Amino acid sequence: MNEIKESLRNIEQTYKVFQQQQFTFIAALEHSRENAHDKIKPISSIGQVQTYTDHYCNNTTDRRILLMFLSICADLSRLCQRLEALHSGNATTNALLDRCKTLVSHSNDLSAVRAKYPHDVVNHLSCDEARNHYGGVVSLIPVVLDCMKEWVAHSEKLPRHMMQSERLEKLLDQDFVTHRKSPFACEAPAAEVCIAFPCKPHLSTGKNNGTKFSI
Template identity: 80%
Template sequence: MNEVKECLRNIEQTYKIFQQQQFTFIAALEHTREDAHDKIRPVASIGQVQAYMDHHCNNTTDRRILLMFLNICSELNKLCQKLEALHPGTSVTNNILEKCKLLVSPSNDLSTIRAKYPHDVVNHLSCDEAKNHYGGVVSLIPIVLDCMKAWVAHSEKLPRNFLHNVSDGNADSQKRTQQDVSAKASTPLGPHPATLTTATQTLVSYKDYSQEQNSKHGKKEHLNGTGRNTWKYLNGPWKPPGKHSF
């Protein structure tokens, strides 16, 4: 939870800098929409801003502020994933999280959303700009930040054992994984006889057969040689019959 809070604080700090440059942001959208010949429809999605920057942005100032907006949206999207992984959630926190995920989706229609008090981003626009062009896109980030703060507030009210059990589950899973790795590391190298491949079995059989044949051949020669030598020593050298015979 502390990591989530830290991420949320960092995004808020970046947004404060962006908020101070809202007029620059609107001017960049004006320039890119004009270049895209898209002055009629409102800026209604993150994907639309991305397309303006990629294809119709002609100066570094406009690119910088549009990229800053897109980076904040990207960080909010990543934070949604962290929130989802932190704990299974309740009906309240899950509804808040689903709203956040929908809002930061690149294709979601933002044209009808409006940030309300204490946010004053819409008030900095003219009536025409607020109603027909930029009211939704400037309201996106403050609304999502408010939702994420609400998610954190509700999560902190959950029982301690709720988050503790989730942490224990992750720890047990890591422990089992480490045990499996240790068990594999302690297993002697080389395939178990029961898991030998067909090619390996064939090679082993061939070696056994060769050793058996060599053994038989050597045994035969040994027996033959032993037979000759035994006859020689038991009977002595051959001598013709006669007086020299003993």
């Protein structure tokens, strides 16, 4: 969980730099829409921004800020995958994760997404821009970040055994895979299992009189 928090903080720091350049971002989108003869439709998806960047952006400054937006979205998408792999969660965390995954999907319609207080990204747009063109695209990242932070907060309240059970299953899966490669490769995962779930040692009466561990 600490690694997840650290990744989230890093994305937030990058977003703060991006947020300071919102006017540059809006100008880049405006230029690309003009080049694409696409001034009527709002910016409605990450995929649309990707298309503008790939085919209708001919300015270095515009391209840099559009790529920064796409990079943050890609980082959020990868973090969603890590959240999903961390534990199975409950109804609340699963709903939050599903919302995050939907929002960062390239084809998802984000035109109706709006960041609420304390975020002020929409307030920095003119009324026409916010209502008809860019309100969704500038709201996307802060909304996803809030959703992920809420996921972390709820996950930390889950019973400890849920987190440990997920950890145990992953270790046992790793143990199985490595054991197929070498009969001696499973020692490290087995040791981690004993740390997560304290073992009770007892002496064996077997031929080698070795020590066995049981969970």
